[in-house]
Every structure is written in C-alpha cells, then in structure tokens.
Amino acid sequence: MKFSRATFWALVILIPFSFGFITSVTDNFFEISKNLDIFGHLYREINSTYVEDTDPEQLMRTGIDAMLQSLDPYTNFISEGEAEDLRFLSTGQYAxxxxVVGRQGDRILIMEPYRGYPADEAGLQAGDEIVGIDGKPVSGADMEVGEVRDxxxxxVGTDLSLTIRQADGTLREVALTRARIKVDNVPYYGMVDEHVGYVKLTGFTQDAGQELEKAIRDLRQEQPDLQGLVLDLRNNPGGRLDEAVRIANTFIPQGEVIVETHGRMDASHRVHxxxxxxVEETLPLVVLINQGSASASEIVAGAIQDLDRGVIVGRRSFGKGLVQNIRPLIYNTQVKVTTAKYYTPSGRCIQAINYAERHRDGSVHxxxxxxxxxxxxxxxRTVFDGGGIxxxxxVAVPEWPAxxxxxxxxxxxxxxxxxxxxSHPQxxxxxxxxxxxxxxxxxLAFVASKPFSYETQADRELQELKKTVAEEAxxxxxxxxxxxxxxxxxxEKSQDLNRHKELIVRLLExxxxxxxxxxxxxxQADFDEDPELNEALRLLRSPERYREILAGR
Structure with a gap:
C-alpha cells in the first residue's frame, strides 16, 4: 500500500493551526514536532502492516475529523471537493x-424548486421523485442525498437529463441546463397589516445587508406611514460576520459598537x-428569535437588545458565540477554525457551551x-451572558404531539x-x-390508507409498567x-388526528x-396563526408598552 504524502502533509499543516502554532512557536515547537514525528511513524506503520488493506486518504480524514471534533463542532477540515459547499455558505451561490432535494424513505424527491431557475422553468414540482440522472439510476436505498445533490x-451552461417519476406514477424525461443559482437571504417581505411591515431573513450570505435595506425601502415606498417593522430571524443559523454588522447597522446609528471579537491572536481582537x-434609526422594531437563531442572528439580536434599539420576542436563541475564519492549506484544502469569541455591545458573550471544559467521557455541557x-x-436593563439571547x-410554543x-x-x-x-386549482x-x-x-382517509403508526410517552410508560409487573410476578x-x-x-390514540386537527390543518395549509x-x-399562510408574530404585532400596536419594555419598567 503506497503512503499518501499529500494527505500526510495536509495534517502537518493543519495541526499547527489547531494548536495555536502561529502565536506560540517557541513554547510549543518541541511538543508539536515530537507528536508529528510520532504520528508520521504510526501512519506509515498502519498502512504497511495492518491486516486488511487500508484507504490512506480515508484513514487520514478520519484522524483529522476526530482531532478537530475534540475542539468544537465548528472547526472543520475542508477538502478540495468540499470547497463548492463552502462557497455556497459564504455567497449563497452555486451552479x-x-x-432542494431530500430523502423520504427510499425515494429521493424534489422538496422545493427555486422560482425562476432551471428546475422550476422545466416544470419540476415538489414531490417529484428523481429516479435517474443522465441515464444512471438513482435510488434512495443506495445513495445519500449529498451524492444526488453533487x-x-x-x-454553468452544462446540460443534464433527469428521469422523474411524478405523483401519478408517470415517468418523464427532463432536459436541464445548469445555471448560476443565488439563494436569497430575504425570501419574503411585505405588510402584515396597514402599518406594520415584515421581513423574513433566512441567511447571512453575501449581500444579505443589501437585500434587507432594499426590502425596507420598498416597504417605505409601499406604505409611507410605516409605523413598525418585524424582523424575523427564527431558524436563521447565521453566516458572515460582516453581513451581521451591516444588518444591525440598518437600525443602529453610525459609530455605535455592534460587536467585538477577542481570541488568542492579535488579529482576532476587533471592534466592529x-x-x-x-436606514431606519427610530422606526419601532421587533426582532423574532427562537432556538434555531444562531451566530450572526445572535449578533444582530444582541446588538439591538443591548442598545435598546428594539424589542426581542420569541424564545431563547441557540447560544453560539464563536467566530470562525477560513485558513488556506496545501493541495487546495482549507480549514474553518474557531479563532475568537464575540461580545455584544454590553460586553457579554452568549456562547452557551464551554467546549474547553469537558466531562471525563468527553461530553460537554x-x-x-x-x-x-x-x-x-x-x-x-439586565441581560445575561452564557446562554444565548x-x-x-x-412566547411559549408547545412541542408538537407525537x-x-x-x-x-x-x-x-x-x-x-x-x-x-x-387536483385543485390555485x-x-x-x-x-x-x-x-x-x-x-x-x-384522514389518505393517512388511513398508509402504514401509519407512532409511539407516545403513554405507550412507552405502559410498556415499562407491563415489564415491571411481569418482573414482580x-x-x-x-x-x-x-x-x-x-x-x-x-x-384515545385513534382520536389524535381529530384532537390535534387545528395544528394539522395549519401545517397542511x-x-x-x-x-x-x-x-x-x-x-403568508401562517401570518394569522403565528403566536410569536401575533405577539410582535400586539406590541407594535401598543407604543406605550413598547416604550416601557425598552425603559425597563
């Protein structure tokens, strides 16, 4: 088995970055050099003597991933083949x-076509099953979704052919030409009522700030008497730090501190x-967050809250206060490495998990x-660090029933x-x-025709009771x-679909x-039934209550 020099030297470059080699060369050089030497000998020995053939590249990747996983979930090695995914996360663009494709059982389905792009223009619909690409079969039983996506x-400009099975079982051949796809950060904005505007922000990729500014200006043009705005950051996992700063700046005046970052390297100490x-310095503002709002979303929400620029409504955010930078390695590989923590204007870091302090089993808390x-x-007003915004x-939102x-x-x-x-007109x-x-x-008839079953907490406790009864004779x-x-x-379970009809109808709609x-x-379909949005509207329709919250009364 040949030793893979490329993958070995990828680790040689990676380990210094991971252990802070740049900032402490003299202190750590001996330990790093010794351990690299040990690892190199171990790697060669395994490749030459292990009882089964090994894949040197896969073996090395496993070692790299395990090493970085011991630091935190956000420090990741990026191979040459994964660079396109990284560009998408940064720019929101891909070819x-x-x-959107996904798996449902053994089927690979179109989950959502983007409006105006090749799949949509070719008539592909959500629910269409992909059974072939360029004459080669596709099966959810044998392929990962990522493989189909790749x-x-x-x-851009290259052709491909899809074999699609439609909902009625009809097979259809679809010819497509790949194009440059740009996924919007602002998929929707509009007026919720006569005086309150709404903007949904789903990402922080390139130009997110510009998209938000355009949305607000369009709302102003549509309704010159705009009296309030809801910025929806729920389930927004974050993205670029510079876009978070620009989005916060949309509501925060020039010169104000929006976020600070601090880490081991001098370059990581920055005030943004x-x-x-x-764009809107005084317009009453409500920001919606939940447990899926993370990172850049929390930078924006934290700045708005700390400067008392608006009211935060919803549920506690995720709690990711770590900053990652992309560092180039050799052979067109890269590493996304945590380099700093960020701090909101009040000085708090909202990171919820301390990855540096682990339990004996390696778990974190x-x-x-x-x-x-x-x-x-x-x-x-009093706010706290260490657990999200x-x-x-x-607003309490109950969990879905089983x-x-x-x-x-x-x-x-x-x-x-x-x-x-x-079967229904639009x-x-x-x-x-x-x-x-x-x-x-x-x-209900459709569900009854399917092999539908589920387990409730009552089911589990009843089975545990039966087990205990049997054990005790x-x-x-x-x-x-x-x-x-x-x-x-x-x-009782047979009545669940009627008991929870209101929620199920909402999801169907x-x-x-x-x-x-x-x-x-x-x-839009959820506007009138959305409890967090409705709370935001009540707040914006009550200027006195809005001012009292910001004043801490």
Missing part, C-alpha cells in the same frame, strides 16, 4: 438546477462599529444559569400536499387560503387491567401554500 451540480447612517453573569443594556417578551410529529417525519403532510395541488392568495372540511376528511393478577388499559390507550406560491406563500 446547478435550482432545487450530481445535479456542475459547471456601524459604518454608515442607519451548557453553562448553568447559576454561573451566568449579568450585564446592563444602554437603558440599564433571552427575549424581552417570551401524532403530528409522526405525520411530518413520515412525509404524510408533504405527500398529501403533492396530491392536493395536482387559490387566489396564500394568506386567505383555507383547507375545506372535506379536504381534511380526504387527508403480578402478571396473572393484573392481566385484565393491563389489557383494558392498553385498549383504552389505543382508542402552509405546505400547500408553499407549493402554489413558493416560500413567500408558506410564510
């Missing part, structure tokens, strides 16, 4: 057909200020509330929406679209009671609206 991507005049430090906003107004979760996971809501749009608009009673009955005494209880539970009107339709 392909413009469709085959759909390629150079608002560089230009704010969230910083307990008892160890969190308090800080003050511009107006003297806590909203000024918390039956609803199962409907979603098994794709039954998705599949029924596919069937629905193929409604007038997404916001007023409502599922008819007969349509819900059709959904009470089975003969309690058999009838347990059987009756099991039957009663089954009867969102999915169906998305098929007709793309992502903007999904957002």
């Amino acid at each position: 392909g057909v413009g469709a 085959r759909l991507r390629g150079k 200020r608002a560089q230009r005049a704010a 969230r910083i307990p509330d008892s160890l969190r430090t308090s800080f003050l906003t511009r107006n003297g 806590e909203p000024d107004v918390e 039956a609803v979760e199962a409907l979603d996971v098994k794709g039954l809501i998705f599949d029924f929406a596919t069937r629905f749009v193929n 409604p007038a608009d997404a916001r007023t679209f409502a599922l008819a009673e007969e349509d819900y009955e059709a959904f 009470y089975s003969d005494l309690l058999t009838e009671e347990l059987t009756a209880l099991e039957a009663q539970l089954a009867r 969102r999915e169906i609206a998305r098929r007709y009107f793309y992502m903007p339709g999904e957002i």
Whole structure:
C-alpha cells in the first residue's frame, strides 16, 4: 500500500493551526514536532502492516475529523471537493438546477424548486421523485442525498437529463441546463397589516445587508406611514460576520459598537462599529428569535437588545458565540477554525457551551444559569451572558404531539400536499387560503390508507409498567387491567388526528401554500396563526408598552 504524502502533509499543516502554532512557536515547537514525528511513524506503520488493506486518504480524514471534533463542532477540515459547499455558505451561490432535494424513505424527491431557475422553468414540482440522472439510476436505498445533490451540480451552461417519476406514477424525461443559482437571504417581505411591515431573513450570505435595506425601502415606498417593522430571524443559523454588522447597522446609528471579537491572536481582537447612517434609526422594531437563531442572528439580536434599539420576542436563541475564519492549506484544502469569541455591545458573550471544559467521557455541557453573569443594556436593563439571547417578551410554543410529529417525519403532510395541488386549482392568495372540511376528511382517509403508526410517552410508560409487573410476578393478577388499559390507550390514540386537527390543518395549509406560491406563500399562510408574530404585532400596536419594555419598567 503506497503512503499518501499529500494527505500526510495536509495534517502537518493543519495541526499547527489547531494548536495555536502561529502565536506560540517557541513554547510549543518541541511538543508539536515530537507528536508529528510520532504520528508520521504510526501512519506509515498502519498502512504497511495492518491486516486488511487500508484507504490512506480515508484513514487520514478520519484522524483529522476526530482531532478537530475534540475542539468544537465548528472547526472543520475542508477538502478540495468540499470547497463548492463552502462557497455556497459564504455567497449563497452555486451552479446547478435550482432545487432542494431530500430523502423520504427510499425515494429521493424534489422538496422545493427555486422560482425562476432551471428546475422550476422545466416544470419540476415538489414531490417529484428523481429516479435517474443522465441515464444512471438513482435510488434512495443506495445513495445519500449529498451524492444526488453533487450530481445535479456542475459547471454553468452544462446540460443534464433527469428521469422523474411524478405523483401519478408517470415517468418523464427532463432536459436541464445548469445555471448560476443565488439563494436569497430575504425570501419574503411585505405588510402584515396597514402599518406594520415584515421581513423574513433566512441567511447571512453575501449581500444579505443589501437585500434587507432594499426590502425596507420598498416597504417605505409601499406604505409611507410605516409605523413598525418585524424582523424575523427564527431558524436563521447565521453566516458572515460582516453581513451581521451591516444588518444591525440598518437600525443602529453610525459609530455605535455592534460587536467585538477577542481570541488568542492579535488579529482576532476587533471592534466592529456601524459604518454608515442607519436606514431606519427610530422606526419601532421587533426582532423574532427562537432556538434555531444562531451566530450572526445572535449578533444582530444582541446588538439591538443591548442598545435598546428594539424589542426581542420569541424564545431563547441557540447560544453560539464563536467566530470562525477560513485558513488556506496545501493541495487546495482549507480549514474553518474557531479563532475568537464575540461580545455584544454590553460586553457579554452568549456562547452557551464551554467546549474547553469537558466531562471525563468527553461530553460537554451548557453553562448553568447559576454561573451566568449579568450585564446592563444602554437603558440599564439586565441581560445575561452564557446562554444565548433571552427575549424581552417570551412566547411559549408547545412541542408538537407525537401524532403530528409522526405525520411530518413520515412525509404524510408533504405527500398529501403533492396530491392536493395536482387536483385543485390555485387559490387566489396564500394568506386567505383555507383547507375545506372535506379536504381534511380526504387527508384522514389518505393517512388511513398508509402504514401509519407512532409511539407516545403513554405507550412507552405502559410498556415499562407491563415489564415491571411481569418482573414482580403480578402478571396473572393484573392481566385484565393491563389489557383494558392498553385498549383504552389505543382508542384515545385513534382520536389524535381529530384532537390535534387545528395544528394539522395549519401545517397542511402552509405546505400547500408553499407549493402554489413558493416560500413567500408558506410564510403568508401562517401570518394569522403565528403566536410569536401575533405577539410582535400586539406590541407594535401598543407604543406605550413598547416604550416601557425598552425603559425597563
């Protein structure tokens, strides 16, 4: 087996960066040199003597990934073949057909075509199954979604052919030409009511700040008497730091500190200020966050909160206060490495997990509330570090019941929406679209025709009770009671789809609206039933309460 010199030297370059070699050469040189020498000898020995043939590249990648995983989940090695994914995360652009693909059982499906791009223009729809690419079969049983996605991507202007199985079972050949795809950071903006605007921000890739500024200016043009704005950062995982600063600057005046970063290297100590005049410096603002709001989203929400520029509504954010930079390595490889922590204007770091302090088994833990430090906003309100951004107004959103979760996971809501749009005309608009009673009955019949089952907490506890009864030799005494209880539970579960009808109808309406009107339709369909958005509207319609919250009263 030949020794892979390229992969060995990739690790030689990678390890210095991971252990802070740049900043402490003299202190760590001996330990680094010794351990590299040990690793090199070990690697050669394994490749030459292990009982089975080894894949040197895969072996090295496993070692690299394990090493970086011991630091934190965000420090990652990026091979030459993964560079396109990195560019997409940074720019929001890639070359392909413009469709989200996913797995459902053994099927690889079009989950969402992007409006105006090749897949959409060719008539591909959500729910179409990809069964072939360029004459080669595709099967969810044998292929990962990432492999299918990679085959759909390629150079701009190149052609490919898809074999599609439509919802009715018809096979269709579709010829496509790859194009440059740009995924918008702002998929929707509009007026929620006569005086309040709404902007959905889903990413922080290149030009996110420009997209937000354009959205706000368009809302101003549509409604000169704009009296409030909702910026929705829910489930936004973050992205570029410079775009986060620009987005915060949209509402924060020039010269104000938005975020600071501090790390081991001198270059990591930076103060990021608002560089230009704010687009909307005084417009009442509510920012929506939840547990899926992370990183750049938390920079924006933290700056808005600390400077008392707006009110944060929703649920506590994720708690990612770490900054990553991309460092080039050799052979067109790179490393995304955590270089600093960021601090909001009040001086707090909202990182929720301390990866430097691990349990004996290697696991990590969230910083307990008892160890969190308090800080003050511009107006003297108390905020805390170490656990994400806590909203000024918390909105409790209950978890989905087991039956609803199962409907979603098994794709039954998705599949029924596919069937629905193929048999119903497009409604007038997404916001007023409502599922008819007969349509819900059709959904129940559709679910009944499928092998649908799920386990509740009551199921698990009943099984545990039966096990305990058997272990303690009470089975003969309690058999009838347990059987009756099991039957009663089954009867109650049979009513779950009616018991949770309101939530299920809401999810169906969102999915169906998305098929007709793309992502903007999904957002608009939920306007009137969204508890966090409705709380934001109540707040913006009550100027006195809005001012009291920011004043800390």
